[in-house]
Amino acid sequence: MVSVQSEQVREDLSVPSSVKIVIAGGFGVGKTTMVGAVSEITPLRTEELLTEAGEEIDDLAGVEGKNTTTVALDFGRITISSELVLYLFGTPGQDRFWFMWDELAVGSIGAVVLVDTRRLEAGFGAIDFFERRRIPFIVAVNCFEGSHSYTAQEMRVALDVSDNVPLVLCDARDRESCKKVLVSVIEHAMNRLDVMA
Amino acid sequence: MSQHSGDWWYDEAAGPMVRPYAMVSGRTRPKPAGEDLTLTTQVRALRTNSEQGTLSVEHLEIIKLCRKPLSVAEVAAYLHAPLVVVKVLLSDLIQRGDVITRDPSRTAVPVDMNLLQKVLDGVRAI
Numbered sequence: 001m002v003s004v005q006s007e008q009v010r011e012d013l014s015v016p017s018s019v020k021i022v023i024a025g026g027f028g029v030g031k032t033t034m035v036g037a038v039s040e041i042t043p044l045r046t047e048e049l050l051t052e053a054g055e056e057i058d059d060l061a062g063v064e065g066k067n068t069t070t071v072a073l074d075f076g077r078i079t080i081s082s083e084l085v086l087y088l089f090g091t092p093g094q095d096r097f098w099f100m101w102d103e104l105a106v107g108s109i110g111a112v113v114l115v116d117t118r119r120l121e122a123g124f125g126a127i128d129f130f131e132r133r134r135i136p137f138i139v140a141v142n143c144f145e146g147s148h149s150y151t152a153q154e155m156r157v158a159l160d161v162s163d164n165v166p167l168v169l170c171d172a173r174d175r176e177s178c179k180k181v182l183v184s185v186i187e188h189a190m191n192r193l194d195v196m197a
Numbered sequence: 198m199s200q201h202s203g204d205w206w207y208d209e210a211a212g213p214m215v216r217p218y219a220m221v222s223g224r225t226r227p228k229p230a231g232e233d234l235t236l237t238t239q240v241r242a243l244r245t246n247s248e249q250g251t252l253s254v255e256h257l258e259i260i261k262l263c264r265k266p267l268s269v270a271e272v273a274a275y276l277h278a279p280l281v282v283v284k285v286l287l288s289d290l291i292q293r294g295d296v297i298t299r300d301p302s303r304t305a306v307p308v309d310m311n312l313l314q315k316v317l318d319g320v321r322a323i
């Protein structure tokens with residue numbers, strides 16, 4: 001009996017814990033590209049079932065016969081240790097899936113709002129979302145070649161983000177560049193924790 | 198990954214779930230054992246001698262996938278099944294004792310400096 005119990009405890013301890021960082025932003029800004037650049041696995045895709053109207057289905061009763069659609073989440077994984085795994089989740093693009101954003105945001109250690117200088121306004125919704133929920137976030141500007149380059153200050157003004165939100169330039173296809181983005185958001189989360197303490 | 202996970206219910210053309218309701222044998226919600234499952238909850242199969250005769254193909258596939266700890270989201274991705282369906286299937290296995298998750302009291306990892314430092318070091322090391 002005792003040995004059975006201790007075996008269970010040992011097995012339980014060997015289930016890692018996990019943390020996540022959300023990569024948010026408009027459609028086509030490079031979220032999945034960024035996830036893929038740093039993930040140890042090819043980004044995976046998981047699907048949540050919705051009604052055609054875009055409502056969450058958390059009960060399968062009566063799903064049959066209803067028109068359903070799906071919302072896809074792309075995510076990657078970085079194994080930190082045998083006890084800790086970091087997941088990177090890209091947000092679904094369309095605004096009608098805000099409830100999925102909530103599920104992603106809960107318990108996340110921080111968020112990256114990825115923007116494209118050609119369509120900065122696509123970042124507004126995400127910035128607003130994380131500000132309201134007091135989730136530590138940074139803005140990462142994906143520098144597509146040929147895009148007009150603004151100064152960081154110009155982009156801050158255009159995006160209406162305060163000086164205490166880090167703004168970094170990146171190339172979503174480049175692993176080292178994306179690592180820096182992650183380091184930046186984690187450090188920002190640490191600073192925020194420090195301020196609150 | 199998905200080839201043998203049941204072509205009879207995954208249809209590229211029709212979408213990921215042809216008959217989600219049928220997949221979970223008419224059950225609509227995760228059993229209490231699976232209520233707290235989130236996208237990133239880690240699940241792991243135990244080596245048990247439990248009777249497997251009543252398990253579906255998908256249950257068995259999950260057990261196989263989870264020999265190494267995986268998140269709920271990974272299980273759903275590899276099975277090509279919607280999260281809501283996977284949570285129901287996982288709850289069956291958790292209740293049977295075939296699959297474990299972290300102790301619910303430790304599921305929500307408190308975000309503290311120590312944890313963030315570990316994540317930071319881990320990211321820098323990749």
Ligand SMILES: Nc1nc2c(ncn2[C@@H]2O[C@H](COP(=O)(O)OP(=O)(O)O)[C@@H](O)[C@H]2O)c(=O)[nH]1
Nearest residue numbers: 027028029030031032033143144145171172173
């Ligand atoms: N040239 C260039 N293309 C990029 C860059 N980042 C992403 N892309 C491309 O832009 C498209 C959209 O990227 P994706 O990651 O799918 O965007 P998502 O909708 O935010 O997930 C893809 O074809 C990428 O290959 C970049 O920095 N430079």
Ligand SMILES: [Mg+2]
Nearest residue numbers: 031032074090
């Ligand atoms: Mg994408």
